[in-house]
Amino acid sequence: MKYWKKFSHDERLKHIKKALQGNVNFSEDPSLGYPASRLDEKVFNDEATFLKDSPILQSFVANPNHIGCHTFGSSEKAFKGTQDVEHEVLNIVAVDIFKAQPDSFDGYIAPGGTEANIQAIWVYRNYFINNYNALPEEIVILASEDTHYSIPKGSNLLMVDYVKVPVNFEDRSIHKEGLKTIVEKAVTNGKKYFIIVANMGTTMFGSVDDVSIYTDIIQQHKLTYKLHIDAAYGGFIYPFSNKDNEISFLNPNISSITIDAHKMLQAPYGTGIFICRKGFIENVLTKEAEYVEGMDLTLCGSRSGANAVAVWTILSAYGPHAWFEKISILQMRTAWLCNQLDELGISYYRNPHMNIVTIKAEGIPDEIAHKFDLVPQKHDESNQWYKIIVMGHVEIEDLSQFTDTLKTLQNTVIN
Secondary structure, eight states, rough: SSOOOOOOOHHHHHHHHHHHHBBTTTTTOOTOOSOOOSSTTTTTTOOOOGGGGOOHHHHHHHHBBBOOOSSSSOOOBHHHHHHHHHHHHHHHIIIIIIIOTTTTTTEEEESSSHHHHHHHHHHHHHHHHHOOOOGGGEEEEEEEETTTTTTHHHHHHHHHHEEEOBBBEEEBBOOHHHHHHHHHHHHHHHHOOOEEEBBSSSSTOBBBBOHHHHHHHHHHHEEEEEEEEEEGGGTHHHHHHOOSSSSSSTTTTTEEEEEESSSTTTTOOOOOOEEEETTGGGGGOTTTOTTTTSSSOOOSSSSSSHHHHHHHHHHHHHHHHHHHHHHHHHHHHHHHHHHHHHHTOOEOOOOOOEEEEEEEEEGSSSHHHTTTTOSSSSTTTOOEEEEOOOOOOOHHHHHHHHHHHHHHHHHHOOO
C-alpha cells in the first residue's frame, strides 16, 4: 500500500488538529467574506471538553466547506488543511484499493453515492457532447435491471435515455443475448454513444457484473462508450474478498468508480466517493462560479469537509490489514448463514465474495420477514426476494435466531 497506513489514536488527533489549523478559524479570524461560519454556538458548544478527543466532531463544529475539486487545479485556500485530508482519502481509495497510478485521477467526497453516480453520467454526457458534437438523443445509458435507482434518476435529470439490461433470474448475471439485442436496437434507433454502468455489489443482491460482457459486445459493434462502476456498496468489500478481481483502474476500459463510505466503512451519511481518470471531470466545469477560487467541477458545489475527516479517521484507525481481517470475519459469518439455509433447503442467491444473502420469498413467511426486518425486493404482493446483509452488528447469534425460527417453523409443518 502506497498511501494507506494505520495510525494510533494520538496520531490521528495530531493529524486532524494540524489539518484544522490549516483552515480558516471562524472563532478567531476575521473571515469577512465567507457566507459561512462555525456551527451555531448556542447549540454546538465548541468548548465542550469531549471535543478534544474527537477529531471528527471537532471538524463538524469547525464546519469546513470543501467546494471545488481538490485533485484538479487550485481550491479555496481557506480550507486547505482538511482539503489535504480529502486528497489523502482519494489517494487511498483510487491508488491503494482500485490500483490507479498516482496523480492519474480526479475526484471528490460527495454527499452520497446517488450524486456520485449522477456525476458520472453528467461527465460522460458532456464529454460526448464536447468531443463528438453528440446530440442528447444520440446518447444512451445501459445498466442492468438490478442497478441502483440513482441511474434512472440521473437519466431523468440529464435527459438521456436509459435502457435496462435483463439479468438471469437465478445468478443475477447479465443476460448476454438480451444485451446484444438491446445494443443492436439502440444503434438502429440512432444511438451512437453509450454510458455503461456496471455494478460491484447491487443493492438488493450484492451481485457483481462481469464488465467484459458489456465491453465485448460494445467493441464488437465498434461503438463509442465510457464505463462507470457503481461500487457504492461493494467498493470496501469486494477488492478485499476477491483480490484477483478485474474491476479496477488496471482495466483500461473503466473510466470511473463510485464508492460509499457510509455503508461498509460505517462513516456518517454524506460520504459518497467519486473517482474518474484524468481528462474527464473538466467536462462539467461551471464557468459561472467566478467567485470560487479554483474550479467548480462537482454536482453539489459546497459540501462538508468534516465527512472527509470522518472517512480518513476510519481508514487510518484500521489500516489495510485490520480492514482485511474485518471483511474476512463478515465473509465467514455470511458463509455460516448460507450453510444453515442449505441444510434447511431454502433457496437463495449470494455472490461468494459479498456479505449479502438474498432469499427467495417463497421460503420466508411474511411474519418472519417482519420479525427480523428483512428487506423485500418489492413492497407489494409481487415480491420474490428478501435480503439479509451481514453488517458489523450482525453476529452469529443474531443469524442463529433467524435460522432457528425457520427450523421451528419447518418442524411444526412436518408434525
